[in-house]
Amino acid sequence: MLPLARTLYVVIDEKITYVYGCSHFHHVIETTSLNKPLKLARCGSLGGVNPSSRNRDEQGRPFNQRPRDALGRPLPYGARDTGADFAVEYESPEQALVVAERLLSDRAPFHAHEILEEAWKADTTVAKEMWRGLAQLAVGVTHAARGNMRGAVALLTRASHNLTPFADNAAHGVRVRELVDWCNTQVDVCHKHPSGVELWLTVPKLHDKQ
Template structure:
């Protein structure tokens, strides 16, 4: 039997049920919607903050994990707030003591971005330590160890003349001990460090 110019080739029983009734094209999976004529799923618009910057609006829990839209989460720290160094340390310590190291990291990150150049590594290291504790509380041992180690290395050069009463030596020991002992999730509040010598 000859073929016609419209023949798709092979046994018609192999492909006939894959022909879309709407557009007539052959699809790979007859059970799935036709990829050629099925309506495309609407793309979710990117979340933005009040200033128009991209920022995920999904609520988060106390450890910064995203929750479904509409769920009740822990209010996030406003982004880009310029505080004095002591205000940053006080607010970050409050959040650490409440078991919210992710939120403390956001405060410390603002200080890192707005502080003087000569202190940037110090604030970045403090933010990394808070993220390390966040991973430790989530049970991510590898991530926690990496961030605790990096954070301690970033702040260590400030140990000889730490500004604002920051307990660089104590924080470095705390990070090393936590990283060495970590086997699984830990309660964030009870493992929170003291940021300043005077806050003990």
């Protein structure tokens, strides 16, 4: 699992907004006026949190062990983490695609995004941005399933943009042309769908097995 507990401080309209999340997901925690006294904690944690009490990996870096559902929404501590249902090891880009495709089919797009994001970060070839586009596609599907149409439109648009350069030279058998067309179509669908109402998008095959 990727670390999900990084905290940022973002100034918007003279207010400080606490945000945490991974590369593509951000969740607003709290907004505080700059006119009020504000004590910023060290190590990126919120005031009142003891950094030594946070979950950390073997290198001492903080991460979040809070369980999540198939859409990445936090569950109460002690609840069953659905991520365990989709924990699959893979050793190649092709296997990562197989796993992500299965997760999307099983309505677990958040976990598919984690697989694809790991592949994106690990890739050192010209295909790196293709993986980024695939991860963004999965995030767009997750936003739509949460009822966040604005987020879905934004991420599917970025996915289309990042996938398009690989339409004529797709690595690992990825069906880039079909996925770009699908993203563009779903952007229109999400634009017309009422915000706040869940929408499950059926993703086509990610790749042709080699």
